[in-house]
Amino acid sequence: MSEIFTERSEAEEAKAAEGTEVEPEQEGTAPPHAPGRRRSRTVLVATAVVVVAAVAAVGALGLGGGGDEGPAAPPRAGSTVAVTKATLVERTKVDGELGYGPEIPLPVKATGTVTWLPEPGTTAERGDTLLRVDDRPVVLLYGTLPMYRELGMRAPDGGTRTEARTAPPSAPPQPQPQQPPQPQPLRGMDVLQFESNLAALGYTGFTVDEEFTAGTERAVKRWQKALGLPETGRVGLGDVVYASGRIRLGLPGVRLGAAAGDNALGYTGTTRKVVVDASAQEASWAVRGAGVTVGLPDGTPVKGEVAAIGRQATAPEGGGEQPPTVPVTITVADQRSLGRLESGPVSVEYVGRKRENVLAVPVAALVALAEGGHGLETEDGRFVTARTGLFADGMVEVSGPALHPGLKVRIPQ
Structure with missing residues (x-):
């Protein structure tokens, strides 16, 4: 009997290979360990595995289930992260330019020929020579009020008036001696500004106030001597230039030998x-x-x-x-x-929007749902809806009824 069964099994296998239908066997006639049967079961099992994998793939794409929570699917391989509370800050970069700022023309009032110019980029402070005009130094002083007049003792309008004495009729009138005119102090805020600089340079012997007195004049003469200038005791309109502090000299606006003017020299801050x-x-x-x-x-x-x-x-x-x-x-x-x-190009990063104490996950954890919007896949294979907010530094703000701190979500691979 065993030999007959073996021949029939081999015949059935041959017909199956040729695509010919095989008549079903009578119940109880199939041997328990037929080789052909084992191969058929293997094919069926493999087909079932493929179907399950396809279902899992469909679930990963969010197909099926439009609520906050989708149907569970077999968990897939991949890393998981926890939903956390965080502060997200949106940062934006823009282009900028490093430098000392735009150059401003120095208000040079001196008239004449430019005979010396400084090197561009030179830093000048109080008392330094900015340039020379007709070989006279133009000196930097600190202040906000521009030089608008000559400073010195003011000459009087005329001599001192005297009254004539009554003389006897027989005596001829005698001429009265005239007193020499006395210079008068010059007053003003520009005097106070200049005297403050003069004292700061070490030339003292006067009261720093709004009056240009004889003491101020003597100090000016000492200052002029140190500069190699005639000791007149008076400060000419073009002898000084005021700035708010230390300056950095820029490219000159004129060449040596040209006439001085307002655009002779530019400057910036330091x-x-x-x-x-x-x-x-x-x-x-x-x-x-x-x-x-x-x-x-x-x-x-x-x-x-x-x-x-x-x-x-x-x-x-x-x-x-x-x-x-x-x-x-x-x-x-x-x-x-x-x-x-x-100087040169730089970048500037500033803070735009900021969201504090919000739920956040890595951007890579988001999945697109078939019904629209975004979602997150939980550790056990469910898909939950996630509304997105601020994106910053690789993280995204999320919200939804199924989300809470500590929830484990999967990062798709």
Whole structure:
């Protein structure tokens, strides 16, 4: 009997290979360990595994289930992260330019021929010579009031008036001696400003006030002697130039031998700063005192602070669709952190929006749901709806009824 069964099994296998239908066997006639049966079961099991994998893949795409929680699916391989509470800060980078700011013309009042000019980039302070005109030094002093007149003792309008004495009729009238005119002190705020500088340079012997007295005149003569000037005791209109403090001299506006004038020499401050041409539509971040981060060309971050915001918007050169811009000036308190770099392009990073104490997950954890929107896959294979908010630093703000701190979600692979 066993030999007959073996031959029938081999025949059935041959017919199955040729695609011919095999008649079903009678119940109880199939041997318990037929080789052909084992192969058929293997094919069926493999087919079932493929179907399960396909279902899992459909679930991963969010197909099926439009509520806050989707149907559970077999967990897939991949890392998981926890939903956390965090503070998200949106940071934006814009281009800026490091330098000393725009040059301003020095108000040079001296007239004559320029006979000496300083090197560009020279730092000048109180008492230094800015340039020479007709070989006379033009000296820097500190102050906000410009030089608008000559300083010195004021000459009187006339001699002192004297009354005639009554003489006897027989005696001829005698001429009265005339007193020499006495110079009068010059008064004004410009005198106070000049005397403050003179005293700061070490030339004293007078009271620092609004009167140019004989004591001031003597101090001026000593100062003129040190400068190699004629000791007149008077300060000419073009002898000094006032600035608010130390300055950095820029490129001269004239050449040696040319006539002096207001544009003979430009200057800037001595402190390096950054200027950003910010979009007028997106300049809400530029608030005086707001902190920013300046990125140097070598990648070094430096702390900065918004110091000034321009009030006039400027259209971009050449027109186009670019929005108007306003200049934003950023100061750097620690000038040493800038190294030896004096000018060049830099980046400025500022804080835009900020969301505190919100639920957040890595952006990579978001999945797109078939019904629209975003969702998160839980550790056990369910998909929950997640409404997104602020994106910042690789994280995203999420919210939804099924979300809570500590919930484990999967990062798709």
